[in-house]
Amino acid sequence: MNQTRTAYLEAANIAAALVAAPEVAARWAQPGASEGMTVGATAAHLVSSGIEMLVPYLEADEPPGTRVLEPSRYFSGQTLDLDHEGHRDVRQRAEEGSRRGASALAADAAAAVAGLTRRLAEEPDQRRVLVLGRFDMTLDGFLITRLVELLAHADDLAASAGLPTPELPPEAVALVVSCLTDIARRRHGDLAVLRTLARRERSTEGVFPVF
Numbered sequence: 001m002n003q004t005r006t007a008y009l010e011a012a013n014i015a016a017a018l019v020a021a022p023e024v025a026a027r028w029a030q031p032g033a034s035e036g037m038t039v040g041a042t043a044a045h046l047v048s049s050g051i052e053m054l055v056p057y058l059e060a061d062e063p064p065g066t067r068v069l070e071p072s073r074y075f076s077g078q079t080l081d082l083d084h085e086g087h088r089d090v091r092q093r094a095e096e097g098s099r100r101g102a103s104a105l106a107a108d109a110a111a112a113v114a115g116l117t118r119r120l121a122e123e124p125d126q127r128r129v130l131v132l133g134r135f136d137m138t139l140d141g142f143l144i145t146r147l148v149e150l151l152a153h154a155d156d157l158a159a160s161a162g163l164p165t166p167e168l169p170p171e172a173v174a175l176v177v178s179c180l181t182d183i184a185r186r187r188h189g190d191l192a193v194l195r196t197l198a199r200r201e202r203s204t205e206g207v208f209p210v211f
Helices: 003-019 022-026 039-052 054-059 085-098 102-122 139-161 170-188 190-198
Strands: 128-131 135-138
Touching: 003 039, 003 102, 003 139, 003 170, 022 102, 022 139, 039 054, 039 085, 039 102, 039 139, 054 102, 054 128, 054 139, 128 139, 135 139, 139 170, 170 190
Parallel strands: none
Antiparallel strands: 128 135
């Protein structure tokens, strides 16, 4: 199994363990660190967007196209306006997902990770998936977008439950940081990103965070 898939599975196991933490269950109905979401909704969104979402993509037929969407472009249409309909839908689905309850969600997450561990070991390196209804991505490229969800929302969930953020796999962090930097480069240009990273006096406001 290649490094991207290994990094994804390591992060998914960490996220599933975090969801199962008793501190998460104890605060399930309380407001979380993410605006407009309870702790339970934060956990449900972490599992849905980072783990369970991958399953139907793998079960679908491989798309026949030739143009491949890069991981950073997957997020290019995402608005930063939290009042946008898309973000409201995400929060609503997360709240609905939390109705499974803490123990059921934790069990579902663990089962999904176990299934993905077997499945990802079997998928060929050139495997592609259809995303957003019309774009091709390599499976490994799509896994990077799921890593963005896993790491960001694992941090959200830990903060929501009053827990330290788990130690994250270095390979997963490197992939996510590279993707987030590419998003900023697409939005603001290389010079703005360079200055924001290296020159405080000439940094561009709003380059980071990207979400």
